[in-house]
Amino acid sequence: MLPLLSLEERETARSDPIDGIDGTVCDVARTPRVRVHDALTTAREDGFETLQEIAVRDLLERLATAGQLFFGRGVPAHSGELPPFERYQRRVVAATGMPAGWVRTAAHWIAFGLRHLSESLRAQSPTGGLEVYDDPGYVRETNVGLAFAPRVRALGATMPANDPTVYVWPVVALAMKIPLVLRPSDRDPFTAIRLGRALRRAGIPASAVHVLPGDRSIGETVCRDADHAMAFGGDAVVDRFRSDPTVSTYGPGESVAVLARDPTDRELETLARGVARSGGRACFCLTRLVATGECDADALATRLADRIVRVDATRCGSLYDERTGVPGFSPRRAEQIDATVGELTGTDVTADRRGGGRDCACDAGRGSDSDSRLLERDGVARLLPTVLRTDELVPELPFQFAGVTRRDVDELPDCLDGAYLGVVIGDDDLERTFVRSPEIRKVYGGRYPAAVDLRETHETYLGSELYETTTYDPG
Structure with a gap:
């Protein structure tokens, strides 16, 4: 025990x-x-x-x-x-x-x-x-x-x-x-x-x-x-x-990236890392990517899907193999999450990219057709990384999942209903607007952060909750 x-x-x-x-x-x-x-x-x-x-x-x-x-x-x-x-x-x-x-x-x-x-x-x-x-x-x-x-x-x-x-x-x-x-x-x-x-x-x-x-x-x-x-x-x-x-x-973090122009390849790599890291389960993982201004939402979804499939969908062997990147679930829990994704409106841009490069460990059991998101083998289910092109702002789900949508710049950031982490690319004024918004807790301009940094806040500084500044004049 x-x-x-x-x-x-x-x-x-x-x-x-x-x-x-x-x-x-x-x-x-x-x-x-x-x-x-x-x-x-x-x-x-x-x-x-x-x-x-x-x-x-x-x-x-x-x-x-x-x-x-x-x-x-x-x-x-x-x-x-x-x-x-x-x-x-x-x-x-x-x-x-x-x-x-x-x-x-x-x-x-x-x-x-x-x-x-x-x-x-x-x-x-x-x-x-x-x-x-x-x-x-x-x-x-x-x-x-x-x-x-x-x-x-x-x-x-x-x-x-x-x-x-x-x-x-x-x-x-x-x-x-x-x-x-x-x-x-x-x-x-x-x-x-x-x-x-x-x-x-x-x-x-x-x-x-x-x-x-x-x-x-x-x-x-x-x-x-x-x-x-x-x-x-x-x-x-x-x-x-x-x-x-x-x-x-x-x-739930419902972390977001807002792009006012098409991202460079390097910027896109950081966004893909934001979706994929920690198996998609951390509050700082990107859930929502919002195109505005001159950013083409369809092209963004396609390019992101290509990166996400390459980053992790080829690494879904045994969960005990440290090369594996895709998390596992009980079959019942995986079915519930898969059903939630299925109820969202939009197009699964990653569907036609699954299959060819998959590890053979995922090619057996239910869902082995090439465009299936849900795979099951030996009692363990997998949900392969998924990018949805949608008009909705998607909910946060505990796997490598993101929704790409489009919003007018004057709707931002109010339409987001808050986010733990916000990335802004291509619009300095919008970046400042995010900084001033009490609903966006951490803002990064131009890229998704490479690592967790304890010098930064985790929404707020813990010290501000545990300590206070008082007057002290020892005479």
Whole structure:
């Protein structure tokens, strides 16, 4: 049984199976409600006080070691060991259908992010330095005394299963000396438990790291009762908290690219990467491409389809093969998603491009005709990358899927109803309009970003939720 982590690892009287894409993966503990109260109390009291006593640079070194332990590479001999990375990797693949290569990439970014947390802390510091996390007082305008002081003593988070990379963002709180209480997704408790173990073995106090697997009511209790919380997930999860000012919500990204002219080949490659990365499951994956101005929507859809098929549809072998790029699903879930795509109006531009270059692992079983999106083999279903040319703004779906549509420039960005990430190509004025829009959280001009950068916001800076600037004049 996978345990809960709260001061110590505990199994519980009740456990539930983790049902993967083709069967049960293992059992995981169910956290009793009273344990949530105990974990938050421990975090606020002993966890908070203990973290305050650790110098920030020492804390950052421990977090960097935790990243090495999590990834299983370059681990200092004195730091202890975790179960082999490959066991973790296989369990995440079996539970979520995320291809093994993307799981390894996510683990790399977790390790990289923990190694470079100092850069994130400097970006969020009012002075640009790390000293304020040890001694909060500082001076502005030569004689104005201020302090960068904690607003909260514990951060709660209910986590998703779409992409392990997302765990980097709440861990920033530990670098800022704020304890963390996590409720992982039922589909992927493996990442949270492995990360919690790595943090503890690297020297982060056990009173400051709590991992509480359980049903959604446990996540809701964590978010409601923590001083501040982060709620990740679909609309059904985040809608519960949208009106609560103490909970920051991170729902479907519905990230968008708007093109006012036809993209160059290099620009198009970055857009294709935006659709394909992380198996199409991350909030920063592009879902909507909007042509406006002089951009030809039909040509954009055709060119994008060519890139998407070349990028990933030729790599749909075993999910445990790190060359595989296309995620897997249970047959029932794949049929539901495929039916959703089928209900959308428009033309599947990728349909006549499927088939010829496919790995033979996908050529057996139902849906093996050359234009089929849904393929099934050995109880595992695949949805091949799909580009839809449509008049609709398509919904976000958990595979490599995007819709290309056209809108007049004066409709933008209001018609989008918000987006986690916006790319604007070919119109500087529209780019500024996106920057000024409170509904578009991150804006990139001219290209889709090459990598996650912790110096940037994740919608907002976590530091703005955990810390506040106050007046402090020590006389």
